[in-house]
Amino acid sequence: MKVEQPILGSTGTLFFLVVVSAFPPLTTDLYLPALPTMVETLNTTQTMVNLTLSVYFVAYALGLLFWGPLSEKFGRKPIMLFGLGIYVIASLLCALSNNIEMLIGARLLQAFGGSAVTVVATAIVKDLYDGREREKIMATIMSLVIIAPMVAPILGAFLLKIGSWHMMFYALAIFGAISTLLTVFYRETLQHRYTGSVLRSWGRIAVVTNNPKFVSLLAIFTIPPMTLMAFLAAGSYIYIDGFGLSEQMFSYAFAFNALVASFGPSIYMKLSRTIAVQKIITVFFIILMFLGVLTYSIGHLSPWIFAFLAAPATLVVIATRVPGINLMLDQQSGDTGSAVAVIQFCSMMAGAIGMTLVSLRPDDLIHNLGIIQFSIGAIVSLLWFMVKKRPFVVDNIPKQQDHI
Template identity: 80%
Template sequence: MNVKQPLLGSSGTLFFLVIVSAFPPLTTDLYLPALPTMVEMLNTTQTMVNLTLSVYFVTYALGLLFWGPLSEKFGRKPIMLLGLGIYVLASLLCAMANNIEMLIGARLIQAFGGSAVTVVATAIVKDLYNGREREKIMATIMSLVIIAPMIAPVLGAFLLKIGSWHMMFSALAIFGAFSTVLACGFSETIPKRYTGSILRSWGRLAVVSNNPRFISLLLIFTLPPMTLMSFLAAGSYIYIDGFGLSEQTFSYAFAFNAFFASFGPTIYIKLSNRVKVSNIISVCYLILMLIGILTYNLGHLSPWLFACLAAPATLMVIVTRVPGINLMLEQHTSDTGSAVAVIQFCSMMAGAIGMTLVTLHPDNLIHSLGIIQFSIGALASIMWFMAKNRAFVVDHLTTS
């Protein structure tokens, strides 16, 4: 660990990073079981309810670009605490919403605050750890964070039974308050703050984006999350409306997907000790293509077959995420906050596009998901084949 954490310690710091890294999955997955119900309760349409997801992701993505460079100038801790305060307030507003317009607006504010939390969390990992140790810490964080999508839908379905969807956002406010307490014990990690103006700090985004090696990797590793977000947007409608499952049963199917994915980072770390990382990535993208074909042709036969196809598709995305993020961060020795912001922004925008594309034909959600999985797998495979033997990739893969 590059910067000691006297209050949290090494274990407490890892726990803190897991908690703040869990904001995106918790904020989206907790209320997924309620999406079909919210259409009726708010007297609106499926498209409008889905806006609470897509608006969140778009705002979240833009917020990353806003907060990332500021964390270089003002420090990680102040930006983290400010983001948490906004998030808690917005979650309470979501809980009090009585119409779809107010909910969408509150979700927008919630996304803006939440983006500060997660962009700083990833930057802290880069501040504290190097090389292979960073990969192992990232894998540990991802493995534990994936527990959130397993628990969140089950908890959401339970809250829906004993109350209403409003309770889900109250739970998020409590989670945000708990994270704030942990953040107060965190010690600043940024080695040297940016001394330029605020406007110039945002200009560092352009500096980061002018690195052609970084951009080529960005194109390869930020497209696959589109398949994951497509599944998030379509999953509840496929299971509940399409297959006729209850909200509780849907939550179990969704938890199965997250449980399967939770092994992804560990599988990567184990395999990378014996198999070339470039080959691991190549195989993952090829498997994603195959799953796309199977989903398109067989996914409609039963909910359990669909679940058994969706789970490994998610796994493939998660496995490539650890080496992908590490490779991208290795392309910059400074401007970590800006680099993380660009990475997460592109991932979230790709996800938002995927969520929109998969719902363009609501009567054929499974077919749309299969097409997206195949297309993204094929495109990522081609780009990775072109880049995997380049020096800026090989050097960091062999030394990480």
């Protein structure tokens, strides 16, 4: 580590980074089993309930652009603590909501606070680690963070059984409070703060987006999350309404998806010891295309077939995020907060688009998902083929001997 953490230590720092990185999946996945129930209890429609997801991601994405540059000026720790305070208050407001409009508004505020946590968490990783060590830490964090989607729906289904969907947001408020305590123990890692004004700090986003090397990789590696968010938005309706599974069985199917996906980063790390990273990424993108075809053609036959197609699709997308984010961050020597904000903003916006597209034909969700998976796989495969041999890619990818 480039900045020692006297209280947390190396293990505690990794635990801290895993916890604060788990905000996006935990905040969305915990209440997925309750989505069909919320349609009834709030006396609304599936489209309106889905807005609590899509609005969250849009607000979350905009919040990233707000907080990322500020973390370069004021430091990582103050921004994270402020964001956590907003998140806890918003989670309580979600729990107290008695109509869909109030819930959507509270989710918007929750997203704004949660975005500060996520953008700072990724910036801290670059503050503390370089090169291959950063890649290992990122892979470890991603693998462990996926535990959240495994546990969250199961916990959500349990809370739904003993209480109501309101309890899920009380649980998120408690999670935010625990994260706040860990943040208090964290030592600031930003060594050189931006000295310009607040307005100029937001202007650093333009500096980052004017880097053609960064933008070309951004166009490739921030599109695949569209398939993940499409599955996230459609999954509960496919399993519960489409296949007739209970909320508890849905949580198990969703946990299986996350369990398989959790192996993605470690599979990438092992393969990269002997196989060129460019080839690994190429194969994973092609696999996504192939799985899209299978999802469209046979995914509707049974929940088990659908599960065994959705899980590897999630795995390959998660696996490519390790080299993808690392490559993008290596294109920027400074402005880490702004670079992370742009990366995550584009990923979240792509995710929000995926959620919208998969819901355009609510009676044909599986076919919609298959089309999205195939289309995204084809697009990123073509774009990756165009840049994978460029110097700014080749020079920033460790050779096989560096991975051993």
